[in-house]
Amino acid sequence: xxxxxxxxxxxxxxxxxxxxxxxxxxxxxxxxxxxxxxxxxxxxxxxxxxxxxxxxxxxxxxxxxxxxxxxxxxxxx
Amino acid sequence: xxxxxxxxxxxxxxxxxxxxxxxxxxxxxxxxxxxxxxxxxxxxxxxxxxxxxxxxxxxxxxxxxxxxxxxxxxxxxxxxxxxxxxxxxxxxxxxxxxxxxxxxxxxxxxxxxxxxxxxxxxxxxxxxxxxxxxxxxxxxxxxxxxxxxxxxxxxxxxxxxxxxxxxxxxxxxxxxxxxxxxxxxxxxxxxx
Numbered sequence: 001x002x003x004x005x006x007x008x009x010x011x012x013x014x015x016x017x018x019x020x021x022x023x024x025x026x027x028x029x030x031x032x033x034x035x036x037x038x039x040x041x042x043x044x045x046x047x048x049x050x051x052x053x054x055x056x057x058x059x060x061x062x063x064x065x066x067x068x069x070x071x072x073x074x075x076x077x
Numbered sequence: 078x079x080x081x082x083x084x085x086x087x088x089x090x091x092x093x094x095x096x097x098x099x100x101x102x103x104x105x106x107x108x109x110x111x112x113x114x115x116x117x118x119x120x121x122x123x124x125x126x127x128x129x130x131x132x133x134x135x136x137x138x139x140x141x142x143x144x145x146x147x148x149x150x151x152x153x154x155x156x157x158x159x160x161x162x163x164x165x166x167x168x169x170x171x172x173x174x175x176x177x178x179x180x181x182x183x184x185x186x187x188x189x190x191x192x193x194x195x196x197x198x199x200x201x202x203x204x205x206x207x208x209x210x211x212x213x214x215x216x217x218x219x220x221x222x223x224x225x226x227x228x229x230x231x232x233x234x235x236x237x238x239x240x241x242x243x244x245x246x247x248x249x250x251x252x253x254x255x256x257x258x259x260x261x262x263x264x265x266x267x268x269x
Contacts, residue, residue, distance in 0.1 A: 013208045017137040021218050024140035055114075055141035 123152030166237030
């Protein structure tokens with residue numbers, strides 16, 4: 001599995017539901033197995049992305065927080 | 078002489094709920110959903126603070142792969158009048174209704190503390206400050222993701238609203254029986 005991030009979605013400064021809305025729109029542009037990274041500052045997005053990945057079947061590969069910015073790496077199913 | 082062939086061990090995790098074992102269960106978060114899930118929202122209210130949860134949940138549902146249909150009825154129909162239409166209706170009562178309840182997604186009032194318009198102004202100011210999407214942005218996002226907004230035929234008739242008064246992209250007008258069928262078949266339904 002490639003570890004190259006194909007797309008970066010900048011959802012910083014946006015609040016619910018826009019981070020997952022933007023992620024859903026961006027994931028359509030990926031092929032199965034490709035990775036994208038979403039950047040968000042909304043603290044609610046942590047639980048939202050976990051729920052979103054369960055709902056959509058896309059895998060939340062990795063997440064971390066970096067001085068107030070949350071990074072979510074998602075693999076398209 | 079026969080050689081026993083062992084079945085490979087089942088590696089897919091089993092979900093807590095009882096599931097018929099005829100098909101393999103996809104592991105949570107790493108496989109595609111096997112059934113289309115649907116959310117039906119009956120949007121009866123037309124105020125800002127009530128249309129926000131409708132549009133937010135519709136967008137979030139669509140973003141989460143949950144098919145969403147929103148039945149817009151009564152006051153909920155007025156925000157879906159297209160831009161530029163200030164007075165709608167044919168008789169004086171319908172016209173007065175649109176005069177007093179300004180149609181259009183940019184003109185939704187608050188359900189409380191409207192303060193003759195100061196309330197919505199303050200909420201919009203807060204929305205900008207805290208980067209909350211506007212109703213218009215949420216509506217565009219929802220429609221772009223395939224949320225179907227279905228207008229109520231009966232309300233359109235009563236308020237004197239015609240198809241050309243409404244925004245583009247709405248579904249075919251429908252009635253209560255359609256809504257009942259949608260709601261009883263869907264996984265979740267809401268009345269806002």
